[in-house]
Amino acid sequence: MSIFYYLIFPGFLFISIVGLLTAWFDRKITARIQWRKGPPIPQNFRDIFKLMIKEVVIPDTANPTIFLLAPAIALATAILAATMLGVVNMSYEVSFIGDFIVFWYILTIPSIMIILGASASGNPMSSVGASREINQLFAYELPLVIAISTVLFKVGSIGFGDILGYQAINGPFLYSISGVISFIVVLLCIQAKLGLVPFDAPEAETELGAGIFMEYSGVALGAFKLTKAILLYTTPIFLITIFWGGIKVSGFGILWVILKYILIVLLLTLIRNTNPRLRIDQSIRFFWGTMTMLSIVAFILTMFGL
Amino acid sequence: MPLGLNSLKKSIWVYHMACSPCNNCDIEILDLLTPRFDVERFGVVLVGSVRHADALLCTGMVNRQIKPRLQEAYLQASKPCIVFAIGSCAINGNIFRKSYNMAGPVDRAIKEVDPNAIIVYVPGCPPKPEAMISSVVKAIGFLDTLKAKAK
Numbered sequence: 001m002s003i004f005y006y007l008i009f010p011g012f013l014f015i016s017i018v019g020l021l022t023a024w025f026d027r028k029i030t031a032r033i034q035w036r037k038g039p040p041i042p043q044n045f046r047d048i049f050k051l052m053i054k055e056v057v058i059p060d061t062a063n064p065t066i067f068l069l070a071p072a073i074a075l076a077t078a079i080l081a082a083t084m085l086g087v088v089n090m091s092y093e094v095s096f097i098g099d100f101i102v103f104w105y106i107l108t109i110p111s112i113m114i115i116l117g118a119s120a121s122g123n124p125m126s127s128v129g130a131s132r133e134i135n136q137l138f139a140y141e142l143p144l145v146i147a148i149s150t151v152l153f154k155v156g157s158i159g160f161g162d163i164l165g166y167q168a169i170n171g172p173f174l175y176s177i178s179g180v181i182s183f184i185v186v187l188l189c190i191q192a193k194l195g196l197v198p199f200d201a202p203e204a205e206t207e208l209g210a211g212i213f214m215e216y217s218g219v220a221l222g223a224f225k226l227t228k229a230i231l232l233y234t235t236p237i238f239l240i241t242i243f244w245g246g247i248k249v250s251g252f253g254i255l256w257v258i259l260k261y262i263l264i265v266l267l268l269t270l271i272r273n274t275n276p277r278l279r280i281d282q283s284i285r286f287f288w289g290t291m292t293m294l295s296i297v298a299f300i301l302t303m304f305g306l
Numbered sequence: 307m308p309l310g311l312n313s314l315k316k317s318i319w320v321y322h323m324a325c326s327p328c329n330n331c332d333i334e335i336l337d338l339l340t341p342r343f344d345v346e347r348f349g350v351v352l353v354g355s356v357r358h359a360d361a362l363l364c365t366g367m368v369n370r371q372i373k374p375r376l377q378e379a380y381l382q383a384s385k386p387c388i389v390f391a392i393g394s395c396a397i398n399g400n401i402f403r404k405s406y407n408m409a410g411p412v413d414r415a416i417k418e419v420d421p422n423a424i425i426v427y428v429p430g431c432p433p434k435p436e437a438m439i440s441s442v443v444k445a446i447g448f449l450d451t452l453k454a455k456a457k
Contacts, residue, residue: 053314
């Protein structure tokens, strides 16, 4: 049954399709904002299928084992994180104590694998990208953890089941002052986690020439693209799960979930299209300054029960 | 295989390779990405690394400095990779034909390292964006022959 979960329903097949459709939605909205027509719906599927038949070039300077293992592990862990989230939302009982922390560890592994793969490729541009990715990882993790701990503080437990159960009784966390503040903080941190535009210094196409992904080609690049698409699905669902009442499949519940999901993706896309790229020192100052302050304010408000 | 090749026809990622151009063709290439022509409708995306590219857009006469770099970039690209020779200079050297630093037009430089390379010629000085879009259509025809070979 767990194989079925991992490969078919809340797992690989389902999330790849939804993730790639979301990536298409992101591209289409971007095109419409720039007054273009934009790509057709199957575009992202075509990109992945095309990358499957392309040749995989391994540079002479690379360490082939790590270079090729990194995308595979990134994809596998991204699927695992998404599956965990899906299964927990399907029934609260499967949640175990501390699965929130486990989920959080697993969600960090794709970023680390991207760093490892970029460092293993032996390209100077990639290593600059990798160092920026490390800096950014340290920058956004701090406010993110504080903002999420407001939720854990309110519930008094570190399990998805308890968080969802608490919200089912007392209403979503989003409908309170501290909830709104932490939601904004987590949304911006997710923007950095996905590597979208104001925080895309590691990837910087015009400056580093695709940076961390520079030496990747063929299936390996396809695996990274799929990982990004899956993370684009996982992180909004994570936001809905911990702040916005979780996923209810009964009746109109599923319609509401789809609307919330589209709204969050739309917000991410709009932020991406209306901001210029930040330098790495600017983005670190942003996260360790403003965002950390905001998340601490949210935490203090939580202590007063707001 | 047919699924991959069919997808390749609808999703051509291009890498912009400036082989000592006068920048006029480059401006026309960038026009392709603007709202008026918007080649992302056909899945064409400009990428930053030659490893991601399915097509090299080469502009300009190839001089002695750029020739080894062009050949290296072609060899480093992951195959199948189409080469577009854009503009008169890239096709035959145009007014620079008899220049002292001319190291052969794009097709000659590429065929030195790979005799079977697929090269698409787009004439014009500079070629219109419409001409480039039509050349992409012709390149897709080449890919059909590739598919026949694969069978």
